[in-house]
Amino acid sequence: xxxxxxLQVAILLYDGMTALDAIGPYEVLxxxxxxxxxxxxAREKGMKQTDFGKLRLTADYSLDETLHPDILxxxxxxxxxxxxGDPQVIEWIAQVHKTTKWTTSVCTGALGLATAGVLxxxxxxxxxxxxxxxxxxxxxxTKKRVVRDGKVFTAAGVSSxxxxxxxLVAEEFGANAAQLTQLLIEYDPQPPFDAGSPDxxxxxxxxxxxxxxxxxQATA
Numbered sequence: 258x259x260x261x262x263x264l265q266v267a268i269l270l271y272d273g274m275t276a277l278d279a280i281g282p283y284e285v286l287x288x289x290x291x292x293x294x295x296x297x298x299a300r301e302k303g304m305k306q307t308d309f310g311k312l313r314l315t316a317d318y319s320l321d322e323t324l325h326p327d328i329l330x331x332x333x334x335x336x337x338x339x340x341x342g343d344p345q346v347i348e349w350i351a352q353v354h355k356t357t358k359w360t361t362s363v364c365t366g367a368l369g370l371a372t373a374g375v376l377x378x379x380x381x382x383x384x385x386x387x388x389x390x391x392x393x394x395x396x397x398x399t400k401k402r403v404v405r406d407g408k409v410f411t412a413a414g415v416s417s418x419x420x421x422x423x424x425l426v427a428e429e430f431g432a433n434a435a436q437l438t439q440l441l442i443e444y445d446p447q448p449p450f451d452a453g454s455p456d457x458x459x460x461x462x463x464x465x466x467x468x469x470x471x472x473x474q475a476t477a
Contacts (some may be wrong), residue, residue, distance in 0.1 A: 263294040263360070265431070267326035269369075270297050270305040270316045271346060273339030277415050278332030279314060280362040285422035286328070291430060298323045300345055304329070308335040320349045328425070329357050333364030333384065334416070334427060335470075336477040340369040346460040347373045361410040363418035371396050379406040384414040385455050386470045400456075416453075419444055 266286050268279050279297070287295045299316030306313050309436055331350065334340055341347070350373040354360045362370050367383035370376050371394035380397045381404055383390075388398040402413050404419045405428075412421035423444070427435035452458035455466075 258335055261292055262438050265294050265323075265325075266293050266295040266325040266328040267298045267318075267323050267353070268295065268330040269332065269333075269350075269366075270299040270314050271338050271340060271343065271436055272306050273308050273334045274305065274314075275334055275364060275415055276291065276307045276312050276314065277416050278334075278366060279330070281342070281416065281418035282330050282332075282361070282363060282422040284442055285419060285426060285438055286330075288426075288441060290434060290437055291426065294327075296323065298326075300343070300349075300380045308339070320345070324353065329360045329450050330418075330422075331360075331362040331366035331369045333362070333366040333368070335365075335416070335473050337365050337368045337390070338477055340366070340373045347448065350375065357408065357410050359410060361421060361425065363412045363421060366392065366412045367396075368394075370409070375409060376411075378427070379409055379411070380404050381406065381411040383411060383414045386467065393397045401408075401444070444465070 268283055286293055296318045297316045300320055302319050304313040304315050328417050344356045354375050365387050366386045367381055368390055371391055376396035380399045382399050382401055391398045402417045403424050404411050410421050410425055412418050423435050423439055426438055455463045
């Protein structure tokens with residue numbers, strides 16, 4: 258009996274990315290119970306430094322070696338110019354999206370998809386501080402943790418990449434596979450505070466978050 262071809266998952270890496278945006282989906286999509294081949298991909302092979310410079314992740318494949326992934330995962334960054342301002346990466350996203358089965362993003366990775374023209378006319382989400390930017394690319398910002406429009410999945414801020422990946426697993430491999438993966442990584446969120454969205458956090462915390470984000474962009 259012929260073995261079913263594994264789905265190739267390409268997780269994009271680049272200098273300035275947010276680590277959990279990439280690693281959250283990785284921990285879900287590389288589960289040994291799934292028929293996937295997960296690879297970290299970058300413009301050039303090698304180590305890529307994350308947005309706050311404390312951690313590096315390694316890309317074992319270049320963009321030229323990964324032209325037809327079945328699933329694309331684009332992580333975000335605290336400095337959106339890190340991805341939006343790289344024409345080679347944006348062109349690659351636009352090209353591989355034509356043949357992907359699923360195209361996905363986490364957090365401000367959605368701005369990479371938007372710059373590549375992927376989100377035009379689609380409902381999408383991203384980090385709550387970047388929703389207005391999506392409108393500039395004719396996307397339809399949606400206040401949900403995970404949004405699917407056709408073959409495109411977008412996730413809100415950072416940690417929501419895990420939810421997005423589990424939702425994708427359920428769609429591709431079935432609910433039982435997604436639940437098994439969730440159990441294996443013991444993903445059972447019980448946060449100490451109910452402050453994970455601007456609609457729930459105290460106003461002073463939301464204001465401070467906006468100030469922090471503005472300072473980050475000023476230094477980008």
